[in-house]
Amino acid sequence: xxxxxxxxxxxxxxxxDRERMIDSLYSFPQDLRNLLNKLKKIDFPVLTEVRNIIxxxxxxxxxxxxxxxxxxxxxxxxxVEVNRDSQIPAWVDxxxxxIVISYSGNTRETVSSYHFAMKREANxxxxxxxxxxxxxxxxxxxxxxxxxxxxxxxxxxxxxxLSSLIPLRxxxxxxxxxxxxxxxxxxxxxxxxxxxxxxxxxxxxxxxKFALRMVDKFPQIYASSYLIPVAKRWVTQINENSxxxxxxxxxxxxxxxxxxxxxxxxxxMRAITVPVxxxxxxxxxxTRANMDYLKEIYLSEGIEPxxxxxxxxxxxxxxxxxxxxxxxxxxxxxxxxxxDPTPVDVITELKRRLKRLQEKS
Numbered sequence: 001x002x003x004x005x006x007x008x009x010x011x012x013x014x015x016x017d018r019e020r021m022i023d024s025l026y027s028f029p030q031d032l033r034n035l036l037n038k039l040k041k042i043d044f045p046v047l048t049e050v051r052n053i054i055x056x057x058x059x060x061x062x063x064x065x066x067x068x069x070x071x072x073x074x075x076x077x078x079x080v081e082v083n084r085d086s087q088i089p090a091w092v093d094x095x096x097x098x099i100v101i102s103y104s105g106n107t108r109e110t111v112s113s114y115h116f117a118m119k120r121e122a123n124x125x126x127x128x129x130x131x132x133x134x135x136x137x138x139x140x141x142x143x144x145x146x147x148x149x150x151x152x153x154x155x156x157x158x159x160x161x162l163s164s165l166i167p168l169r170x171x172x173x174x175x176x177x178x179x180x181x182x183x184x185x186x187x188x189x190x191x192x193x194x195x196x197x198x199x200x201x202x203x204x205x206x207x208x209k210f211a212l213r214m215v216d217k218f219p220q221i222y223a224s225s226y227l228i229p230v231a232k233r234w235v236t237q238i239n240e241n242s243x244x245x246x247x248x249x250x251x252x253x254x255x256x257x258x259x260x261x262x263x264x265x266x267x268x269m270r271a272i273t274v275p276v277x278x279x280x281x282x283x284x285x286x287t288r289a290n291m292d293y294l295k296e297i298y299l300s301e302g303i304e305p306x307x308x309x310x311x312x313x314x315x316x317x318x319x320x321x322x323x324x325x326x327x328x329x330x331x332x333x334x335x336x337x338x339x340d341p342t343p344v345d346v347i348t349e350l351k352r353r354l355k356r357l358q359e360k361s
Contacts, residue, residue: 039179157233210306
């Protein structure tokens, strides 16, 4: 009861959220609207002879590539990959479009991949709020798209996502249909915000209800098809905002391995496990059977799964609905645990150590 009241006590929420992550959450739909207008108007060099596309990034910067890949996988006529490493695959060459994303512009692995792409004479487009990446682009004449400064990388997801669509539009892989889907996502997320924002009390707020079930447990997030990158986003947001562990599973793949361990060990994990199913009311019969089977396993141990059904007509709107909902859930989990969702001290320390290593070499 005390935890429930903390979510509805706005002064307590403000005390915990010292760096005001709620502002980034609230502005999500409007940021999406502003960036859509930019995407429609921006004049960008037309690229030709693109035979494959690779997104390069880490953490919150790389998720943009995942979302694009799953959203447009049946529309873009060339292979699309996402690379989370300091190197790039051997097949990247002068016919590759390499979209290099680092919110800060200083991510060591991403900057390293940029140099590899330059050596391969690939078509590079870089996206950052500044930093080393912007400087390198200016020196080499590489197209650079600058995004809003002063955000946490994970809070800049719409800025990085919509900016990554600019080069795709210039290649001809993004048309009016996709722009209409983005517009639908704006309307969907605006409505969702009105339902789950901090001023909506827990008894009427589904995101707060999810958080109350999930707090201090080990969430298992299940998703299929285009909701898989959203499930990944849920996990990383819970990791960074809520300072909790979480795991995601891909359906139906997990029903060929994970399900065996789950059935054999779930009784021992009953007290700490909370399953979350990201679903689509229009999911096909095969996906529904796989999801329902997983649900039965949990119910057999007395564990009631949480289920979120995405809203919208288009794939993009459904993805953004589930993503935005998950961002709010991770925020409420942080509030329930009494931790400021913004700082990520463990990651900051790692970056310090990597910087020291680079300075020594």
